[in-house]
Amino acid sequence: MSVLCNCTMGQLYAKLVRVARKSGVSPFAATDHDFCQVLPPELSLHILSNLSATDLCLASCVNDYWDAMASDNFLWKNLCKSTWRKVTAYKSRPQKSYKQLYLVLDEGSCLFNIDAERGINYLTAMGALDNDPSTIAAFLHNTNVLNSQQVFLYLAKRRDILSALIHLHDYGNMFLPEALRYFFWHIPAPRERGGLLEFMLNQFSHQFCICNPHCQLNHDTVYVICYSLILLAVDLASPHVKNKMSKREFIRNLRHAAYQGSDEYFGHLYDNIYLAGHVAPFNY
Known part of the structure; x- marks a missing residue:
């Protein structure tokens, strides 16, 4: 145990020496095992601020002086925040x-x-x-x-928290497929279509419209487009689908399903999925 402890402390001290030298401390001072004691407290704290929580706990084991420095509230406040x-x-x-x-x-x-x-x-x-x-x-x-995965399981049970979380996202000036990728990057999508996915897309659509008041798309249209983008991505990515949906078919389908939007805009949506891939790549 003592050999392991000495090895660990030696590794910690070597890291402290490297950090000290990068901070401008002379090599002579940095070779002293108690070099922190001969430095101004502000410089010692600056050196220690580069350590992880584990390394700070190890540093506190060196002696009483290091224990006091490594337990400084400023260091742990920065680590927390x-x-x-x-x-x-x-x-x-x-x-x-x-x-x-x-x-x-x-x-x-x-x-x-x-x-x-x-x-x-x-x-x-x-x-x-x-x-x-x-x-x-x-x-x-x-x-x-x-x-x-634990975040997803928790949010699936607590839709009040899920709704509050979605409303913290900023989709301002984002192209809709990119906003949807951002959304599913931060909140995992369910593997199965159903009530939870519909709830998530509904909340996302509201937030997207709030963040983009001049996009000329209402909530219902954004919702329909989002669902269509997911279906399109599954269609294009699935090896089991032999006859992939064409751009013309996608535009025609959206023209009848969405209340707003132009054929040109729908075409850009298709191109984005075709070139950039799925909007929820890790979950479908």
Whole structure:
């Protein structure tokens, strides 16, 4: 165990030396195992700010001085906010140790990636999140450490949070197929067509029209086009479909189904799917 610990601490110290040299600390100073003690505290914090949470915990094991520096609230605050940008505790409990808060958020995220509902319940019970749809939606929208499958399973049960999450997206000045790809990149699409997909497309259509008030397409038209784009993408991508839908057929079908839009616009939609591929490539 001691050999492993010494190896780990040696790797940590080597990383600190590299970071120190990049920060302008002289090689002579950086060869001293207690070099942080001879530096101004501001420079020591700058060096330590380049470490991960794991490395900071290791640094705190060196001695009392490093423990005090590696536990600095400024360092852990930056780690928290760079990983989870929207958390209720930032405003409701600013006096809380950010190191403790990081550990709570990390534990909650690990639980979420096993069981999403359990993870959210833990975070709300620990005071990290308020238990309301808009707050939870903002939390999900502003972190990338959560398992996408667990996100989908959770949102499938909590459509109030799903709706709030969709309304955080900005589709301003985006071509409709690209906006749909952005949508399904952030919120996984269901594998089966049905009520959940219809709900998602309905909410997306509303938000797309809100973000693009001058697009000259109403909500119903956007909804119909989105469904048509998904069907077209499946048709073009499926090896089982021998007779692929042509551009002319796609335009003719939309002309009868959509209340707005020109043949030229419908043609651009077809070209985008034909060239760029599926709007939800990881789920169909």
